[in-house]
Amino acid sequence: MDIDELDWNRTLREQFEFHWNHQLRARLDGLTDDEYFWSPVPDGWSVRPRGTSTAPMQAGAGDFTVDFGYPQPIPAPFTTIAWRLGHVIVGVLATRNASHFGGLEVSYETWKYAGSASTALDQLEEQLDLWLTGVRSLGESGLQIPVGPKEPFPELRMSDLVLHIHRELIHHLSEVCLLRDLYLHTDPSARGENR
Template sequence: MPDVHWNHELVDQLDWHFANQARPRLDGLTDDEYFWEPVPGWSLRHRDASTAPTAPGTGDFTIDFSYPEPVPAPVTTIAWRLCHILVGVLGARTASHFDGPAVDYQNFAYPGTAALALAQLDEYYARWIQGVKSLDEAGLGAPCGAAEGPFADAPMAALVLHINRETIHHLAEVALLRDLYAHRHLLQRGSEGEPGL
């Protein structure tokens, strides 16, 4: 029976998807798409335009947020989803495990353009995947530690799988929002009593 190189398998699951499917689907993302709200929900907003109970962030933009999350959960924009990936999925974990810069929702300067968000996504993703590539068998088996809450006692491999799932599913949601944006004229026709989607 051949040896399984678990680090390679964990890396390849996300890295192949990111390079061949998810990231190419973001090429050409416009600011209009980035901020488009198919229905009222959560997004990034200029600090003076936010109506959220809290206004996390340090720059000109803040992210809509409340805890506990409303039920049903608000529909979120591409901007919101990309920033969630930047901060909560990749940034905070790279800071905790691979000496990346400190990142949290309260103190993040949220990117106010699609181009800046994509540049940060590329940067944060590169840090994360390089960190994962550096893990040997002992590193993959080591407990995640207190910074990871429910993953504190879980092996690092479990956190890597979790980050793979989070990144893949949120970027798939972004791709779907781009598809809806591209066909929004059909949504508008449907809301005017004509055949829609």
């Protein structure tokens, strides 16, 4: 096959879409609020009702805020599924959708973090749909344009950003799946014991 005939846009989308459709999405079905907020260690960072966090800093515009600190403590605190989904939804997807695909302008400070697992999954699916629709709209030529000043490395191409975002999604959402496994094998009530 001539490399010029390869549909790079489709190939880049499929890097994430295949993983989402065949490995990740079904693993998120049935995510409970207990799992969403669960921390296997004390003092983990999470999404919490406003005013209840003990983290050095909190951000968010709604009834729930996300924990963080600047500079980030060393070692970095453990983060819950709620925190990881918040990071993916806002920092990985929504800010990029705003910068590149006409999404609403957002930040960690202005986001209304989800107070339930089902709301977080709805937010995730909405932002994923905006992202993948935006990437599709780039076609082949749009992948070659520089990402511009809204990104830390403005000279990089959109194809570089797409690869980066897909790596972030696969990485963090795989962590969420691992935490679900840990919860299932750590919490007796999740296994149906003591009911």
